[in-house]
């Protein structure tokens with residue numbers, strides 16, 4: 342029942358870096374049908390690319406750029422030292438970039454990062470939609 | 475006054491557990507911490523060594539009638555946060571929580587209305603996720619209208635992780651890839667969580683070596699760092 346990522350990539354015929362990296366990181370992971378279902382679900386991952394995400398921030402945060410004075414509001418909280426002090430117990434990509442929590446406000450758009458899995462998952466989803474998978 | 479909402483679209487994910495122990499771990503790390511049970515279920519107190527019959531002070535009770543356990547000021551906020559005056563007060567920018575402490579709110583999984591009311595005032599929403607098929611499927615429901623990976627100010631925690639289970643292991647890897655930095659950590663499955671509540675004891679007292687306790691302490695450090703008010707950041711620099 343389960344397809345592993347290697348199969349998925351073989352079907353894609355992809356040898357690009359992003360896909361390769363994905364396969365490496367996923368080498369011990371089985372791709373359960375639920376995982377595929379989730380990455381195709383627009384409530385998890387919106388297929389259209391980056392631009393229209395600007396408006397898609399969480400309703401509560403639909404405010405424009407945060408003003409540092411408004412300390413009581415959500416928008417005022419910025420990540421403290423996002424790049425450093427990553428010595429948490431979770432020795433995973435998770436703790437590497439806390440600024441990701443605030444991606445829409447932190448300047449760096451998550452989708453722009455090379456090798457970013459979001460871009461990859463979007464590509465995978467598009468491929469499947471287009472019947473190429 | 476960083477307000478941290480603990481809320482999950484799925485009941486039983488451990489939201490109350492996370493809220494209680496996040497508050498305790500923040501207090502342990504030297505921060506002021508208040509935990510507010512905003513659920514009708516009223517079970518947050520069971521993680522503070524209290525019995526089902528014990529009452530905790532109402533959110534609006536005067537300060538001198540407060541109750542502090544494990545360094546955390548504990549309040550029952552279901553009544554106050556569901557009174558009509560609460561929404562009005564929020565609209566007027568009046569928050570019933572003040573002072574320089576962390577306020578951790580336990581919000582029931584089906585109480586999207588309260589979550590939405592409080593979100594604009596929160597520094598962070600912490601979403602516990604159980605590494606099960608139903609736990610992952612519920613991720614489609616976190617904030618209707620916004621794709622999960624576009625949610626700002628939202629941090630996910632895997633709770634009740636048991637690496638001997640294949641699906642849980644795979645789900646952990648999958649969520650790490652999907653959520654990236656928004657997955658801020660994981661808490662292991664640990665029976666001493668249940669035992670401590672059954673003994674009406676605090677987890678740190680009942681099982682100081684608890685794996686789940688160590689995990690949440692690590693998470694609390696991350697969360698304190700993420701939610702640090704701008705002044706604190708400058709002071710530290």
Ligand SMILES: Nc1ncnc2c1ncn2[C@@H]1O[C@H](COP(=O)(O)OP(=O)(O)O)[C@@H](O)[C@H]1O
Pocket residue numbers: 482484485486487488489490491492517633634635661662663664665667668671686
């Ligand atoms: N890390 C954990 N290890 C073991 N049991 C846990 C853990 N976290 C929560 N539990 C148990 O899971 C059940 C649900 O937890 P609870 O905090 O009430 O969740 P929620 O508030 O999301 O409904 C409780 O019986 C609790 O003791």
Ligand SMILES: [Mg+2]
Pocket residue numbers: 489490491513515517582
């Ligand atoms: Mg609960």
